[in-house]
Amino acid sequence: MASATMKQWTIDHPDKDMEGLRLEEVSLPSVSDYDVLVKFEAAALNYRDAAIAKGTFPFAHKYPIVPVSDGAGVVIEVGSRVREFSQGDRVITVFNQGHQYGDIDPYAASTGVGGTIDGCFRQFGVYSESGLVKSPKNLTALESSTLPGAALTSWNALYGLRPIKAGQWVLVQGTGGVAISGLQLAKAAGATVIATTSSEEKATKLRASGADHVINYRDQPNWGEVARRLTPGQAGIDYILDIGGTNTLDQSLKCIKMEGIINLIGFLGGSDQSQPGFLDALSHICTVRGLYVGSRAMLKDMVQAFEANNIRPVLDSKVFTLEQGKEALEYLAAQKHFSKVVVKID
Incomplete structure (x- = not known):
């Protein structure tokens, strides 16, 4: 003992x-x-x-x-x-x-x-x-x-509401634990993954971790439209793991697919509730979902x-x-x- x-x-x-x-x-x-x-x-x-x-x-x-x-x-x-x-x-x-x-x-x-x-x-x-x-x-x-x-939060984002399927598109934000585990789980499911980051050094690590596309949000502040253009027929992203709070939700809404799911996970970018309006989820015909591990x-x-x-x-x-x-x-x-x-x- x-x-x-x-x-x-x-x-x-x-x-x-x-x-x-x-x-x-x-x-x-x-x-x-x-x-x-x-x-x-x-x-x-x-x-x-x-x-x-x-x-x-x-x-x-x-x-x-x-x-x-x-x-x-x-x-x-x-x-x-x-x-x-x-x-x-x-x-x-x-x-x-x-x-x-x-x-x-x-x-x-x-x-x-x-x-x-x-x-x-x-x-x-x-x-x-x-x-x-x-x-x-x-x-x-x-x-x-x-x-x-972090990993279970990513699993819930991809499997908790509607299980991910091979061939779908996933976007993860940043290089924290939720983003990287989400990237790994999405790739294991056969998805294509877009990752956003702020530096080329981190972009290199994201590609090494399996990301198919990386967008530098400092160089591309309107990264939501950039991400949408990468998808087949510019239809948009099936699953988004949104880490940034209200600082990123507006861009997530710009690239979400019809009937796609935006998982609100973090508040790193702030928690101002005034922008964007949640009626935007109606105009984009998507689910904006809060989850807790x-x-x-x-x-x-x-x-x-x-x-x-x-x-x-x-x-x-x-x-x-x-x-x-x-x-x-x-x-x-x-x-x-x-x-x-x-x-x-x-």
Whole structure:
């Protein structure tokens, strides 16, 4: 059995410079009948984690909280009534612990790991049996840790409302975790992918990751029309993973196909609700859909897809240690990364 104490990061209070973060030594959590004790080996960061530390996250969270929703590790101990897991199993966390299957509801949306339930920025964590799934057999712990948040959000965007088909067109925005995993999943489904970015360096990486077309939105501010012209008959894009909020929605509307789906995922570009008007969705005859990650059932399906297609998540070149947790969050917040920022936990 592990030592009686462990290291963990806690956010005591929100602060624009993330000064509420502290690394502390605490007792190991105890295991009850339906619980599983996980020794974390890796965690992956989302923009949400930095927003919670800064106090700018608009959805359910509390303080103090152990941050970070996405973790991967090995099962150390199981409660007497646990049936799905055994000691030694490799597992990942379920982002919203209460979202088991089907549509999300207000309760499930309030059960976010690292938001209202203590997260993965620590050496050990206890979760209900229903709050974990087994990791893909083909991935390392660092790779597996990227799946619960960004990858599952991309999976939901492509399969949650209307499953993607081979030959369709997908547009992803930027080079964050959602965009890159969306690119990989879309390519595995046989889709053609357009990616947008702001630099030639990132454009090169996007092409190396499988993007069929890359548009530099700084050079082409009207990138929506450029993207539409790339599609057969200029019919438009079937699925858009919109990360930028209201700064990008107007361009997404310009290139969406009739009956296409714009998935509103992020708010990196802002959350001004005045522009564009949502009646534009009617004039373009499309669905504009907000989504919040996905269910445990979806996560299990996606794990099978990663195994079957041997999809390997793309990691940023810089890997942090747990002791460098604040530095890792600052690196993410500064948007210096490509794809997923990961933290190795010993």
